Amino acid sequence: MIGCLCANCPGVREPSRGESGATFKGTLQAPLTPTVLRPHSGHSCSPAPGAVRLGWIGKHARISGQARLPHDGKRRASLPSSLSPERHCGRPVLMEFDPWVVSTALLGAATALMGWKLVTATFVMDKPARAPAPAPRRAALGEENQVFVLHQSEANIEGPSGSLSMFCLKVEALLRVAEIEYTSKDGKPRAHGVACSRAVAGRGRGSSGRGRWVVAGCRPAFAGAPPTAPVAVRRSPQPRRSRHPRARSRSRRTAARRSPTRMTSSRTSSARIPGRAGAGTWPCPLAPPTSAPSPACLAT
Amino acid sequence: MAVSARPADKRSLPGMLGDLRLPGSMDPGRLGAARALEALLEHRSYYHTMMHRWGGDAGFEKLVRIFFGSIPALLRPVITTMVRKQVWATLRAQGIAAHADEDIASREREDWDTVAAVLGGTPGAPRYLGGDHPCAEDCTLFAALDSCLNTPFPSEGKRYLLERHPALVDYCDAFRSRFFPEAGPPVDAVRRGNAFMFRNSV
Numbered sequence: 001m002i003g004c005l006c007a008n009c010p011g012v013r014e015p016s017r018g019e020s021g022a023t024f025k026g027t028l029q030a031p032l033t034p035t036v037l038r039p040h041s042g043h044s045c046s047p048a049p050g051a052v053r054l055g056w057i058g059k060h061a062r063i064s065g066q067a068r069l070p071h072d073g074k075r076r077a078s079l080p081s082s083l084s085p086e087r088h089c090g091r092p093v094l095m096e097f098d099p100w101v102v103s104t105a106l107l108g109a110a111t112a113l114m115g116w117k118l119v120t121a122t123f124v125m126d127k128p129a130r131a132p133a134p135a136p137r138r139a140a141l142g143e144e145n146q147v148f149v150l151h152q153s154e155a156n157i158e159g160p161s162g163s164l165s166m167f168c169l170k171v172e173a174l175l176r177v178a179e180i181e182y183t184s185k186d187g188k189p190r191a192h193g194v195a196c197s198r199a200v201a202g203r204g205r206g207s208s209g210r211g212r213w214v215v216a217g218c219r220p221a222f223a224g225a226p227p228t229a230p231v232a233v234r235r236s237p238q239p240r241r242s243r244h245p246r247a248r249s250r251s252r253r254t255a256a257r258r259s260p261t262r263m264t265s266s267r268t269s270s271a272r273i274p275g276r277a278g279a280g281t282w283p284c285p286l287a288p289p290t291s292a293p294s295p296a297c298l299a300t
Numbered sequence: 301m302a303v304s305a306r307p308a309d310k311r312s313l314p315g316m317l318g319d320l321r322l323p324g325s326m327d328p329g330r331l332g333a334a335r336a337l338e339a340l341l342e343h344r345s346y347y348h349t350m351m352h353r354w355g356g357d358a359g360f361e362k363l364v365r366i367f368f369g370s371i372p373a374l375l376r377p378v379i380t381t382m383v384r385k386q387v388w389a390t391l392r393a394q395g396i397a398a399h400a401d402e403d404i405a406s407r408e409r410e411d412w413d414t415v416a417a418v419l420g421g422t423p424g425a426p427r428y429l430g431g432d433h434p435c436a437e438d439c440t441l442f443a444a445l446d447s448c449l450n451t452p453f454p455s456e457g458k459r460y461l462l463e464r465h466p467a468l469v470d471y472c473d474a475f476r477s478r479f480f481p482e483a484g485p486p487v488d489a490v491r492r493g494n495a496f497m498f499r500n501s502v
Contacts (some may be wrong), residue, residue: 091421106466166349166443166444166447167342167443169442169443169447170439170440170442170443171439171448173475173479173480174320174439174440176479176480177318177319177320177434177438177439177479178317178318178319178320179317179318179319179320208501229355284311
């Protein structure tokens with residue numbers, strides 16, 4: 001409904017029966033619905049530029065017939081502050097938005113956005129090549145004094161998927177055959193012995209094998225060369241410890257209940273067990289045969 | 301050539317990294333065959349394994365119990381269905397899911413026949429792809445054999461291996477006992493598919 005609160009406005013009409021809106025005669029008993037109030041054409045109280053303000057007429061606002069006359073000096077006590085005559089005929093004109101219009105506009109915008117997403121997802125194809133970040137430099141097998149990084153960051157060396165045990169087992173078998181220092185994810189072989197044991201260290205995104213793992217180790221002296229100085233071994237990132245302490249203790253209790261031969265999905269960091277060959281670690285070739293693994297190996 | 305004992309001082313052997321035979325010390329023909337075999341295993345046999353685990357209902361039932369057993373029962377069907385749909389999309393994109401089961405079984409038999417022909421060896425006297433020492437491709441072969449034989453998922457490849465290629469089975473067992481001594485001998489019940497890999501859930 002369009003109306004003007006100004007008493008000088010000649011164009012105010014009486015709302016028909018059942019129509020909600022402001023009336024200028026008598027007390028409005030019906031709830032005042034959002035109303036668009038504009039300066040009436042031909043009216044003298046045109047709003048000053050920039051003086052239009054948006055507001056919301058309260059649902060239970062009552063406008064008395066007297067209150068509608070801002071210029072006659074009669075009472076206007078029941079007018080809400082947003083309908084203050086000074087702010088109306090004094091120039092600002094109240095403009096109210098219909099909530100149905102607003103909600104329809106918002107819903108329309110959301111629908112349009114979703115439709116656009118749907119269209120782009122259906123008909124617009126991304127470039128096939130993602131151009132992933134290049135893998136870090138890997139030492140070739142047998143290369144002297146190099147960290148043997150099997151997998152780091154986004155480069156997955158484990159195979160096409162890495163989600164099943166075959167590629168995990170492949171990596172671990174390679175490390176064992178080459179006698180490269182490594183540690184498995186949870187420090188012990190899993191499940192049926194070897195198939196799910198992971199030659200990984202660092203943090204990952206779960207137990208499925210598809211994650212970010214770093215395998216680093218020191219290689220033995222090559223072809224009769226004397227043992228070299230400890231290699232600079234990259235540290236794998238520490239696992240995320242953001243879980244709640246109660247959850248961590250619960251998972252520890254759960255792991256303790258499990259049989260050693262049972263698969264675990266511990267997210268804890270790879271626990272190095274020095275000298276415990278075959279239980280997730282493999283003897284470091286740089287270590288003296290009768291002592292604990294060398295510091296270089298322990299630094300992985 | 302039979303698997304030899306570990307040398308007393310491996311550092312005296314050129315072209316070795318631990319017990320691993322390096323590519324530079326291998327015969328080029330042998331190395332090429334080994335790499336072709338690795339490609340066969342990783343890009344073809346691997347997806348056969350995935351089909352048996354994710355595509356077949358019998359394998360997927362076991363897979364759910366093994367990998368998704370810790371999920372609450374109410375959420376388990378939702379999550380497993382979502383994951384299975386994603387894997388199935390991968391299998392369709394790769395192409396293996398477009399084949400009939402009989403064709404997949406036939407391809408499996410062909411693959412293991414090829415592996416046995418390239419590897420050679422006889423039952424009781426297995427040999428490595430790298431000769432008397434395993435090379436990197438041997439690790440792939442062992443991983444493929446072990447994940448096929450020593451997991452409880454039924455497949456035509458497992459049946460065919462156990463029936464027709466005892467040399468490959470011996471190769472897998474010898475590799476396992478040498479480099480994974482703590483794993484122990486394979487469990488026959490698991491190999492037959494009658495038991496899960498967890499002893500307390502048999």
